[in-house]
Amino acid sequence: MSTYRFTLNEADKNFAINVLNETDETRAKSLEEIKNWLIENPNICAKSDDLNILAFLRGCKFRLDKTKQKIQNYYEMRSKVPEWFANRDPMLPEIEELAKLGVFIPLRQFQDNKHVVIIRTAVHDPRKHKQDDVFKVGKMILDLLGCENEQLQIYGVIAIFDMQGISVAHARQLPPSKIKKAVHAWQNYHCRPKQLEFINAPVYINVLLNVFKRFMSEKLKGRVRVHFSGLSTLHDVINKSILPNEYGGTDGNIEDHINLWHTKLLQSREWFKQDEMYRSRLQ
Structure with a gap:
């Protein structure tokens, strides 16, 4: 029972x-x-x-x-996919550096009871940082978020993809095979993506998004929205009061949010060691 x-x-x-x-x-x-x-x-x-x-x-x-x-x-x-789920030590230099850059940032307040995360797709240097490590850090933080917030299971997640500064070098880190793995992960993770909001998108965004959509369910495709008019249309769906100042909001600087989750990662080092045992035994 x-x-x-x-x-x-x-x-x-x-x-x-x-x-x-x-x-x-x-x-x-x-x-x-x-x-x-x-x-x-x-x-x-x-x-x-x-x-x-x-x-x-x-x-x-x-x-x-x-x-x-x-x-x-x-x-x-x-x-x-051990490149995302093995050796998840938050004190590894490549992990800690990406966490401090803020590649994946949960916000402190909810939108319609949904947890909002900002994914800064191009804040890393593609000449220095591996895309697999970027994905690893995001999933580490998402796993911690799921542990501390049961509402996440019930209402799901809103993801804001900030594409500011995206370059050809960033795009080259995302061949179709890696995009397919990323979408598969979204659709099989233990929390539901309810909205995918793209901001600061380049003019060729639809070319990149069409590759992602090839691997998405029809339901997930319907949750994708691109904001071409700056932040004004984002504020129509995400309340300014929960956004950092840098996104036209009033809930502190982005650095405050980054530091909070960097600290949580470091404090959870032993938890990540234990968590690595959970996986399928492949035949």
Whole structure:
């Protein structure tokens, strides 16, 4: 029997019921079935506590077949893509440098209960930094975010892709094979991307986006939006009060947000060491 207790507020509970099909009875039965399924599939070395399983159930609206497939895909990805999921030591120079640059920045406040992250796609130097390390840092921070914020499972994430300064050298770091892996990760991660907002986009953005869209589900394609008119249209969908000053907002400097997550990464070094054991055992 599940030991999980819903501790969020009544509005969160009603949203979970009406949108995610999550009732107390459905939750208990679904958790039991997934745990039994994991026992029957020992090749999947998964986190089997209630909260981690619930992340996948909620992301799949408690459709069990879809949940099982997503769990399998996620843990297989952790084995097949070691360049993103192995050796995730936040004190490695290449990791710490990218974290301090702010390649992936969760904001401190929510938009319609969704967590907002800013992904600065071109803040790194492609002559010096590997794109795989950029993706690794982003997933490390996203994993920590999921641990501390259960609302993330229920409402999902809004990603703001800041393309300021993107160059041909940055684009060359993203061949179709790597783009396919990135999209596969978005669609099989333990939290749902609800909005993909692109800002400071170059004139050729649609060429790059069309490659991404080749690998996206129809639902995910419909969540992509490009803001060509500066930040004004972004402010129509993201409240200024939650954005850093550099994005026309009022919630402090971007450096404050970067420093917060750099510190959290360093404090979580042991957690990342333990986390590396969770992956599929490939045949």
